Amino acid sequence: MSATASTAQPSLFAKLWYDKNNRSIVVQILATIVLIWFFGSMVLNAVINLEAQGRGFSFAFLEQPASYDINQHLIPYSSRSSHLQAMWVGIINTLLVAVAGIILSTILGFTLGVLRLSKNWLVNKLAYVYIEYVRNVPVLLHILLIHGIIVHSLPRTKEAWNLLSDTAFISNRGLFMPSPEFLPMFKFVLAAFIGAIVFAWLFRRFARSLQARTGTQLPVFWVSVLAIIGLPVIAFIATGHPINWEYPTLKGFNFQGGAVIRPEFLALWLALSLYTAAFIAENVRAGILAIDHGQTEASMALGLPRNRTLNLVVIPQALRVIVPPLSSQYLNLAKNSSLAIAIGYMDVTATIGGISLNQTGRAMECMILVMAIYLIISLTISGIMNYYNKRIALVER
Amino acid sequence: MEEMIPKKQYAPGEHPEMPPPFKTKGAGLWLQQNLFSSPTNIVLSILAIYFLYKMLPGLLEWSLLDAAFTGSDRNECRAKAGGACWAFISERLPLFTYGFYPAEERWRVDLSFLFLVISAVALLWEKCPLRKPLMVFAVFFPFIAAFLLLGGNGVKLMVVLACTAVVLLLLYRGFSSAFMMVLALVVAVLAKYAFFGGIGVPFTDIHATQLVDLNQFTQLNLKTVSTDLFGGFMLTLIIGVTGIAFSLPLGVLLALGRQSNLPIIKYSCVVFIEFIRGVPLITLLFVASTMLSFFLPPGTTFNLLVRVLIMVTLFASAYMAEVVRGGLQALPKGQTEAADALGLKYGPAMRLIVLPQALKISIPSIVNTFIGLYKDSVLVIVIGLLDPLGIGRASLSSTEWNGLTNEVYLFVALFFFVSCYGMSRYSLYLENKLHTGHKR
Numbered sequence: 001m002s003a004t005a006s007t008a009q010p011s012l013f014a015k016l017w018y019d020k021n022n023r024s025i026v027v028q029i030l031a032t033i034v035l036i037w038f039f040g041s042m043v044l045n046a047v048i049n050l051e052a053q054g055r056g057f058s059f060a061f062l063e064q065p066a067s068y069d070i071n072q073h074l075i076p077y078s079s080r081s082s083h084l085q086a087m088w089v090g091i092i093n094t095l096l097v098a099v100a101g102i103i104l105s106t107i108l109g110f111t112l113g114v115l116r117l118s119k120n121w122l123v124n125k126l127a128y129v130y131i132e133y134v135r136n137v138p139v140l141l142h143i144l145l146i147h148g149i150i151v152h153s154l155p156r157t158k159e160a161w162n163l164l165s166d167t168a169f170i171s172n173r174g175l176f177m178p179s180p181e182f183l184p185m186f187k188f189v190l191a192a193f194i195g196a197i198v199f200a201w202l203f204r205r206f207a208r209s210l211q212a213r214t215g216t217q218l219p220v221f222w223v224s225v226l227a228i229i230g231l232p233v234i235a236f237i238a239t240g241h242p243i244n245w246e247y248p249t250l251k252g253f254n255f256q257g258g259a260v261i262r263p264e265f266l267a268l269w270l271a272l273s274l275y276t277a278a279f280i281a282e283n284v285r286a287g288i289l290a291i292d293h294g295q296t297e298a299s300m301a302l303g304l305p306r307n308r309t310l311n312l313v314v315i316p317q318a319l320r321v322i323v324p325p326l327s328s329q330y331l332n333l334a335k336n337s338s339l340a341i342a343i344g345y346m347d348v349t350a351t352i353g354g355i356s357l358n359q360t361g362r363a364m365e366c367m368i369l370v371m372a373i374y375l376i377i378s379l380t381i382s383g384i385m386n387y388y389n390k391r392i393a394l395v396e397r
Numbered sequence: 398m399e400e401m402i403p404k405k406q407y408a409p410g411e412h413p414e415m416p417p418p419f420k421t422k423g424a425g426l427w428l429q430q431n432l433f434s435s436p437t438n439i440v441l442s443i444l445a446i447y448f449l450y451k452m453l454p455g456l457l458e459w460s461l462l463d464a465a466f467t468g469s470d471r472n473e474c475r476a477k478a479g480g481a482c483w484a485f486i487s488e489r490l491p492l493f494t495y496g497f498y499p500a501e502e503r504w505r506v507d508l509s510f511l512f513l514v515i516s517a518v519a520l521l522w523e524k525c526p527l528r529k530p531l532m533v534f535a536v537f538f539p540f541i542a543a544f545l546l547l548g549g550n551g552v553k554l555m556v557v558l559a560c561t562a563v564v565l566l567l568l569y570r571g572f573s574s575a576f577m578m579v580l581a582l583v584v585a586v587l588a589k590y591a592f593f594g595g596i597g598v599p600f601t602d603i604h605a606t607q608l609v610d611l612n613q614f615t616q617l618n619l620k621t622v623s624t625d626l627f628g629g630f631m632l633t634l635i636i637g638v639t640g641i642a643f644s645l646p647l648g649v650l651l652a653l654g655r656q657s658n659l660p661i662i663k664y665s666c667v668v669f670i671e672f673i674r675g676v677p678l679i680t681l682l683f684v685a686s687t688m689l690s691f692f693l694p695p696g697t698t699f700n701l702l703v704r705v706l707i708m709v710t711l712f713a714s715a716y717m718a719e720v721v722r723g724g725l726q727a728l729p730k731g732q733t734e735a736a737d738a739l740g741l742k743y744g745p746a747m748r749l750i751v752l753p754q755a756l757k758i759s760i761p762s763i764v765n766t767f768i769g770l771y772k773d774s775v776l777v778i779v780i781g782l783l784d785p786l787g788i789g790r791a792s793l794s795s796t797e798w799n800g801l802t803n804e805v806y807l808f809v810a811l812f813f814f815v816s817c818y819g820m821s822r823y824s825l826y827l828e829n830k831l832h833t834g835h836k837r
Contacts, residue, residue, distance in 0.1 A: 031662055048695055049690070120445075141775065
């Protein structure tokens, strides 16, 4: 026993600071105090400031009539509807452009990623130039540029491009298409479609068990495609074309009837998809390059043909590398859709976070709603992608 | 048996060079191998050539061959040429560069830019001559640039520079980190006192009026310029450089916090990071422009530019934290354990062993985050700051240049392309330079 250890009485500070466990508790208590002080004073200030302006914190304004128009609404909406209804219209518009963008950007991104790996020099370099240009320019510029091209370079309504002999028109007011009206008999077509999907699923199960038992391979893909396309078509013809098309016609200054894709949606959708596709392409390229060449060689040595090598060996392994960055690209796309405000597409930022905010002056409530909505969308996307990632992840012992 | 053809005998090393085997070089072979090696390739090449044939001539004609580079308004351009009207850009170039910064004070912006280039070269280029002194200069650069751009009293700048120098010297002597933090706080309070007067928590009570009238007693005074006049590429650079400079250290702290064993520290970092990453930047900018004043003590106001800078920095730091976390996770646990075994405390272990390796792994992603932050700076137009895009859109509404949207957008796009592409090239160079392992 050393003399100093027995005589030196550690001070309180030393007890709290030089002991690892005590220190961690002290640090956490201090951090909690700072956090409570910080947020507490923020909330306190907010209460004082709101009271000084003579209004509390309340969401009652959501019931008041919004009194502004939204040109694209998939649920009933008029200028007499409430701010709440406007918010729902905005949410649906955001989701619409986000989902459409995710689908298109995935298709484009995978295509570009594969082209970037092509042995064809010209195609390879074209993909490189495209990806580098798009990635290095802000997405807002892409949105504005594409919107500008649609609005300024496409013909006016009177000279609209006529597609497929008077069924669809493209002008600077958007893409006008015939809209379907479903007759009662259409439910048989729908039933045939669902039946075909069930059939394809069962057939796949059967084919798998057959392959497991006997080794015989059935053409699952082609049978499924044939069933899913063929059965509804047969039902459609058998029930006597149960769809009435309503065609757009030029009346006065604009087209009447039919369905329309507006230039704002078109510009936002294309710009977000083209922009995100460039990033996805790089992820796809990195993912495919990450797979050791030995894998391909081993699979060739086993006698697998090239397409099976890709489908069964390379792509499943590459997906493990691709999916995590892919999900953050999807998140970015969903968040970038808020730039809709720059071209007047009425998404959730432009409705509740834009016009409603300016009309009611309730900045705090509106911004909290908008942020909460984006947080929910982001968490949902990352939840889905995490689930998918777990499914394809390497299962180790 | 085949009859042996007698060959001329050569002494070893005397054999003349033979022609290459048939078809191993030449343009024709290159074309065949790279463009027409298989039916798919032939189809792809033909499609690509057709695409180029359709796009390139029109693009070239519009942007260069049939474009007007001089002229005083839109109609003059149209009379001269059918393509782009670049005269607009060249006439408005000062506006695009400086925003509404007073014309007679623009040398200050130029000088700051020159200093920025010098600091950047010193920091980025390893073989730069006089690198050591220039790096010290780079540390002082933010203060000098802020003084140059904002103007005000030169004596106060000297105070701030002296304080920074003392901190640097002490840091160099290796004082403990707790002591340094206290010292940094003292310096921040002093700096705040020097710039804005009054002792208080730094940067919480800056009044817009205080930014204007600081001209007092010395010859070193510069005319003060309000931040409302900032704009154009200058604004983009201010936002980009500030964000880059502050988001990396903040991101590292957040990443370390997220890895921490202390639950309260860990979860506050997680909540902060996930919240910031879950919402779009423009909602945060809206918060900065409309809501932030609610959360401050009554009567306080913040300069809008400062608010935007803080928001952009916080936004980028959350992304940076995730990038750095990736690097930290990629590091084998043996490294931390080795540091523990050597008896290093948490701070030195992180500073000397973990972070250098983790940051090296994450360089490409860090630069990508920088590029993202730099590109995101255009979003400030939604709250009314005049970055190049904002300047362009404002200029478009003038009568003489109405409707030249494509020219404006392409010009701004070119600016961003050049700077971001440069950054990504530099990251590639750095990646190769720091690659210490075996490269296949």
